[in-house]
Amino acid sequence: MLNPVSHTWILQNEDATLSWGRRFSDFLYPGLVVTLEGELGAGKTTLTRGVLQGLGYTGRVKSPTYPILETYSLSRLYFYHFDFYRIYDKNELEDSGFRENFGGSGVCFVEWPEKAEGWLPSVDIGIKIKILAEKREFTVVSLSEAGSLCLEKWQKLGWL
Ligand SMILES: Nc1ncnc2c1ncn2[C@@H]1O[C@H](COP(=O)(O)OP(=O)(O)O)[C@@H](O)[C@H]1O
Ligand SMILES: [Mg+2]
Numbered sequence: 001m002l003n004p005v006s007h008t009w010i011l012q013n014e015d016a017t018l019s020w021g022r023r024f025s026d027f028l029y030p031g032l033v034v035t036l037e038g039e040l041g042a043g044k045t046t047l048t049r050g051v052l053q054g055l056g057y058t059g060r061v062k063s064p065t066y067p068i069l070e071t072y073s074l075s076r077l078y079f080y081h082f083d084f085y086r087i088y089d090k091n092e093l094e095d096s097g098f099r100e101n102f103g104g105s106g107v108c109f110v111e112w113p114e115k116a117e118g119w120l121p122s123v124d125i126g127i128k129i130k131i132l133a134e135k136r137e138f139t140v141v142s143l144s145e146a147g148s149l150c151l152e153k154w155q156k157l158g159w160l
Contacts, residue, residue: 007092017047
């Protein structure tokens with residue numbers, strides 16, 4: 001990869017996570033795969049909720065633990081929200097429908113990618129969330145050319 005981009009933010013509260021997600025949504029385009037790592041309660045679903053708000057979704061964003069995939073058909077793009085927390089083997093992963101939707105015409109956000117390590121097709125952007133006492137540390141890394149292009153747009157606006 002030519003130009004990996006990486007940046008870390010400290011986000012003070014849930015609202016900051018939501019607005020970060022809304023801002024991030026402007027830079028997403030069909031086909032991007034974004035993984036979200038961080039322990040339970042880190043803010044992976046909250047961030048996804050912010051992204052969906054930014055994409056114009058006004059309904060409730062559920063945690064997709066059951067089922068593993070929630071699909072959103074939005075005006076600008078399809079959005080697939082996966083949560084692999086309860087994936088224990090490759091068959092369960094195949095049944096989740098990820099193969100049909102990954103890297104295709106939608107944007108994919110994946111919670112617990114660690115559970116599917118070695119089975120996931122290429123990832124473009126990796127987000128790691130660390131719990132600090134009352135806040136969160138977000139680190140975003142581009143993992144492909146497409147991911148770098150996406151984050152470079154942020155850089156140009158001075159947000160990275
Ligand atoms: N930047 C932040 N600082 C402090 N608390 C946060 C922040 N972002 C989200 N939270 C809180 O952390 C929790 C995250 O829950 P959730 O998004 O369901 O986590 P996950 O999907 O990673 O298990 C929520 O209670 C939310 O209010
Ligand atoms: Mg979650």
